[in-house]
Amino acid sequence: MKGWFREDGGPAFYGYSNRTSVTGDINMVACCLVFLTLYTAFLVIFPGIRKQRFTTFVTVTLSLFIGNVIMVAKLGSSWHVGKIQISSTYCALSKELITADLGVYIGLDHVNITLRALPQDNSSSVQDIDYNEKFTWHGVHEMGERYREALVRGLPFPILTVAEYFSLGQEGFRWGGEYRAAGYYSDILLWAAFASWLMMNLLLIVVPRYGAYGMIITALFLLLTCFIYHCMLPVSPLIIRFEENKQLTFNFGWCFWLTFFAGIICGFVGIVIACIDLIYPHRFSTVLEVDYDTPYDRHIIIEDSRYHRKKRSNKGNEELAGIGRRILRRLSSKKDENDEKPARMNGMENNAFEMDPPNSPWRYAYNRPPLKDVAFRRTISQDSASSIASSSAVVTFVDHKQPLSREKQDLPRQSLAELSSKSVSIW
Template sequence: MKGWFDAFRNDGGPTLYSYTNRTPVTGDVHLITIFVIFCTIFTAFLIIFPGIRKERLSTFLTVTLSLFVGTSIQVAQYGSSWHTTSTTIIGSFSAFSKQRMTAEIGGYIGLMHINITYRHTPINMDVADVEYNERFFWRTPHEMKDMFKESLSQGAPFPIVSLVEYFSFHQEGFSWGSKYREAGYYASIMLWTSFASWMLMNLLLVVVPRYGAFSMIFTGFCLLFTNLIYWKLLPCEPLVAHIDGSILIFDFGWNYWLVLVAGIMCLFAGIVITAIDMIFPHQFSTILEVDYDTPYDRHVIIEESFDTRNIRRKLPKVEDSFGDRFISQLSSKLSHEKEEDTQGVINRGYVSHESSEINEESSKTNWSYPFPPAQRRAVSTS
């Protein structure tokens, strides 16, 4: 029974699978998930894009810009390349060791964490067996210090521990950790604000494209303000880390430039759409609108109302009832008689036989119908 369970074991210890499951971390799960989601949406749009017959250019540019901005916001929120550094060192793997090895070490600072990579680069063509990728969070004031102590107890490589030490102290002259945490905290708030504005932008582009352009401008301002806040809150004294005789100087990474490019593109596109809408009202449109190509489409409503106004100007007035027709004929007959005789009708008055004794002058009193434009004629009594 002794040799029955001894396969692949040394001195009774557990089996060591040296080349099957010991693989380094090569990607961030959060970033991979974000890329998969947005790429799937964009691929679905490209599949249906050949079926679009109208508003092709505006629809393609709007959808592409919207997905690019949304991806940039989420990647920058969870990414680790706001402030980065990388160099090659020749040092010991563990403390108090005389053995030296050539390795690459890099620090990748995100908004709420720092990733430190350490990879052995052998001189010969041997396979590198030392490769680390450790993440240290500073979401709370004391989390970085606790993770630094935990890395010491776990026996992390000495270069990694040396770099983490720069961020774990919160004292005068060693306050880089608190400064980076403050910059990342406020930049994260502005990124979430930009994400909310981006969602509102998509909603308004579907409902009211003009207001969607305004929201696009606001989203661009939020993204640019995120870059400004992060740059302003960085440590006044730049971090220069010395590890085993090598110097690590941090500089802006691709996450910072990605947010900057997304903000400029969003701001520029919003301004262009707003200018087009002001010069040519109601001309900007995409197939994403709710009532697009239906009887409730704003373009259809505007065209129909314009045609209706023109038709009403051309059509004669139609009488709706017999009373209207009778009044119309009567008024036309009266106007015709009025044109024939504009002098008025003379009335000599009525005198009864019983009132023969009335004064002669009173019996000769004349009156006429009150036609305003007519003038009275003199009446002779002879």
């Protein structure tokens, strides 16, 4: 068993770590997995949806796609990209040249530099060359500090050459500061687009029409991000020169174009939904609405209100609504008053007026025949505290048709008037 699983037939040698370069961004992969999990859950329940299938599928797919694009573009390293195959020295003050692929990937707050030697040089006396180094610039002087750390670590000479262009801020080497400013303002606009995206999802659940307007606002933020980044790039393009007249130039990467494409798609869908809602009001809806298919659903409420409105309109003539109706009402009332004014002055016949008292089904006390020298008695239902107290008084009946006696005729008129006022006459 001597020499099994060993290259030279001897025991394993652990003198070097044999590290491999980074092949992916963990934060970006985690973000994609989160949105992919949500979308997978939606696809699982999608066969159970019976109504509004197309609008629901388009809305959910677009919403998750836009949210994922915003986060990936913020974390990505491919806003401005440059690739070239170079022949350069591996370290300073060395005459040995290596042929390798050099790539520079600029993000919003960092730059990734990769160096991978070609196969013919990987098997040489030089150690395996496969680097992927990340330099961040969250602060003003952070890029310079990272460059000094790279010098201490002894990174390959091509990587140090590229990092030097971004770390210096004097003597015309201002590309690092300009890239940092472009990434700073683009990052702010991406966060604004993310906040607008959250509001768009909330409005799609409550009022889908306003959700379409939220799509348009999110698209404007995404397109504005691309526009600001393009305008704030260095006026003099960054060109890095190597041996044999090799020049490294930069172009827009997939993060920039993905953000631009997402803004175009989001704006187009939002405008289409808004136009459909203006032409056919309250037609666009999804199963994600809060009160969907319940008595509080806006479609059910609208249909119910239309039914009652139609029912009321059938009872009489239709009248103009709004300001026109009120104006016509005012004009008609003034006209009627002007027409009725001469009639009131000359007198009008009122057919509803009656000279005779109405025949009331109730019998009041004054309609009963009066009794002489007998106190008036109410029934049980008519008794009250005040009526019982007043019923004890004796009613004096005066018959005005019979002549008064001689004694009474001799009384003065003032005494007779007082006597009449004190008597209670019941007719």
